[in-house]
Amino acid sequence: MQSHAIEMNHLAAAARTGLGRFNLYAGIHKALRAFMADTLIAVGRADPTDDADVKHAMARVEELLALCASHVAHENEFAHPALDARCPGVSQPVAEDHEAHLRHIAHLGDAARTLLTLEAGERESALQALYLALALFVADNFQHMHVEETVHNTALWAAYTDAELIAVHDALLATVPPPEMMLVMRWMLPQLNAPERLGVMQGMRAGAPAPVFEGLLTGVKGQLNVREWAKLAYGLGLSPEPGLVEG
Numbered sequence: 001m002q003s004h005a006i007e008m009n010h011l012a013a014a015a016r017t018g019l020g021r022f023n024l025y026a027g028i029h030k031a032l033r034a035f036m037a038d039t040l041i042a043v044g045r046a047d048p049t050d051d052a053d054v055k056h057a058m059a060r061v062e063e064l065l066a067l068c069a070s071h072v073a074h075e076n077e078f079a080h081p082a083l084d085a086r087c088p089g090v091s092q093p094v095a096e097d098h099e100a101h102l103r104h105i106a107h108l109g110d111a112a113r114t115l116l117t118l119e120a121g122e123r124e125s126a127l128q129a130l131y132l133a134l135a136l137f138v139a140d141n142f143q144h145m146h147v148e149e150t151v152h153n154t155a156l157w158a159a160y161t162d163a164e165l166i167a168v169h170d171a172l173l174a175t176v177p178p179p180e181m182m183l184v185m186r187w188m189l190p191q192l193n194a195p196e197r198l199g200v201m202q203g204m205r206a207g208a209p210a211p212v213f214e215g216l217l218t219g220v221k222g223q224l225n226v227r228e229w230a231k232l233a234y235g236l237g238l239s240p241e242p243g244l245v246e247g
């Protein structure tokens with residue numbers, strides 16, 4: 001119990017170090033944690049006797065795995081070179097994790113595709129096996145993201161200004177294809193806190209075409225409770241009622 005309290009104090013101190021600093025990982029990791037947890041639950045709930053249920057759950061698994069692979073590529077391509085340039089050696093353990101994740105992703109994808117070819121009678125054990133394997137993948141990723149948000153962020157904050165980190169993030173975002181961006185937004189926007197959500201939506205309004213912004217707004221409205229939606233609408237200068245733009 002005491003060591004848990006010490007660990008929490010240590011984490012709170014680490015988070016305070018980053019207070020007011022640009023956090024490269026926070027938003028996308030909230031999205032990934034939510035998508036991973038939700039997909040794991042969907043596999044656990046999938047009825048092995050129901051074709052549509054199994055198909056739907058496997059499609060969700062494939063969608064998650066594709067996003068995880070893409071996320072690894074983005075971090076390897078943008079976050080790690082930044083770390084390697086000014087904090088040599090820091091990214092090595094996480095880079096090794098990434099290699100392992102890509103192998104897990106390939107195995108889980110094979111399992112999901114195989115499951116779709118099985119007779120209904122063989123699906124129950126295959127679903128349970130996939131559920132357990134996916135749970136370990138999620139657990140591993142949660143540990144991994146924790147290291148990135150503490151060790152990597154601490155190193156980045158010490159070695160880079162916020163303007164430099166924002167430039168790295170902008171360069172990364174410029175490579176994300178629109179369908180992937182929409183998927184990320186679907187999982188990220190509802191999971192952010194209200195000020196974070198407003199910040200992302202303000203950025204989208206400034207940088208994305210109006211129909212894209214409107215589509216995101218409609219999508220997120222359906223995922224927020226009344227208070228959350230009112231805060232977002234107020235922050236964006238919109239009426240909480242749909243379609244009634246105030247000034």
Ligand SMILES: [Fe+2]
Nearest residue numbers: 072075144148
């Ligand atoms: Fe990572």
